Amino acid sequence: MPLGRALLDLVFAPICLGCDGPIAPGDAARLICRRCRARLPVPPAPLCARCGAPRLRTGRQERELSCRECEHWPPAVRAARSACLLLPPADRVVHQLKYRGWWALAQPMAERMAAVALPPDVVAEARVVVPVPTTAARRRERGYNQAELLARGYAKRTGRQLLRALERSTGASSQTSLQPAQRAANVSSAFRLAAGVERGLLAAHIILVDDVLTTGATAGECTRVLVAAGARAVSIVTFARAPTVREVPT
Numbered sequence: 573m574p575l576g577r578a579l580l581d582l583v584f585a586p587i588c589l590g591c592d593g594p595i596a597p598g599d600a601a602r603l604i605c606r607r608c609r610a611r612l613p614v615p616p617a618p619l620c621a622r623c624g625a626p627r628l629r630t631g632r633q634e635r636e637l638s639c640r641e642c643e644h645w646p647p648a649v650r651a652a653r654s655a656c657l658l659l660p661p662a663d664r665v666v667h668q669l670k671y672r673g674w675w676a677l678a679q680p681m682a683e684r685m686a687a688v689a690l691p692p693d694v695v696a697e698a699r700v701v702v703p704v705p706t707t708a709a710r711r712r713e714r715g716y717n718q719a720e721l722l723a724r725g726y727a728k729r730t731g732r733q734l735l736r737a738l739e740r741s742t743g744a745s746s747q748t749s750l751q752p753a754q755r756a757a758n759v760s761s762a763f764r765l766a767a768g769v770e771r772g773l774l775a776a777h778i779i780l781v782d783d784v785l786t787t788g789a790t791a792g793e794c795t796r797v798l799v800a801a802g803a804r805a806v807s808i809v810t811f812a813r814a815p816t817v818r819e820v821p822t
């Protein structure tokens with residue numbers, strides 16, 4: 573470590589955004605301490621082959637291609653994977669990114685996401701990364717869309733292309749100015765296709781990126797829009813996944 577930085581660290585010891593503890597001198601990470609990084613709760617195997625839900629209590633066999641978590645998802649959703657469960661300290665880290673303005677956290681978070689193993693066919697097919705959009709008002713308020721920051725970092729680290737293919741509508745918006753392909757894709761009230769992205773979606777397997785996967789409803793709505801615009805399949809990658817009752821061992 574350069575002497576100047578070592579001195580600065582003595583005076584202004586960086587504080588971990590996961591636990592408020594000081595980050596140890598010599599730790600190259602400046603935002604999340606080594607202990608918190610080690611404590612991020614990885615979803616315990618075995619996972620549902622499709623949605624990545626831990627099968628602790630789903631009672632399903634590994635050869636089955638879906639579980640109660642994902643059996644109602646749109647058929648075009650091929651797989652979902654998350655870097656960790658939304659338990660301490662991951663919940664705190666997500667909160668800091670989303671509500672506390674710590675946009676730089678997206679980099680270490682995207683790094684964890686890029687390290688998550690995807691099914692081999694997804695790795696082979698998926699070349700395009702699409703972030704789940706936020707509303708224009710929220711983006712103005714925060715200054716960024718956290719899902720887009722994660723998607724950008726994820727795309728860069730995995731050698732894929734970022735495509736901002738979706739927009740979030742704030743309410744009933746007029747469709748009169750939309751092109752036919754946009755209209756066809758505009759099946760959901762919450763999401764619509766961005767202008768000029770059809771070529772990038774055609775017959776593509778898309779990786780949809782968000783900060784948290786909860787029920788899959790948001791991802792499902794995005795999937796319907798992408799598929800209506802010509803995408804062939806969608807896989808979902810998030811930093812965290814909400815734990816459900818079935819995932820908690822008793």
Ligand SMILES: [Zn+2]
Nearest residue numbers: 588591605608
């Ligand atoms: Zn920490």
Ligand SMILES: [Zn+2]
Nearest residue numbers: 620623639642
């Ligand atoms: Zn499943």
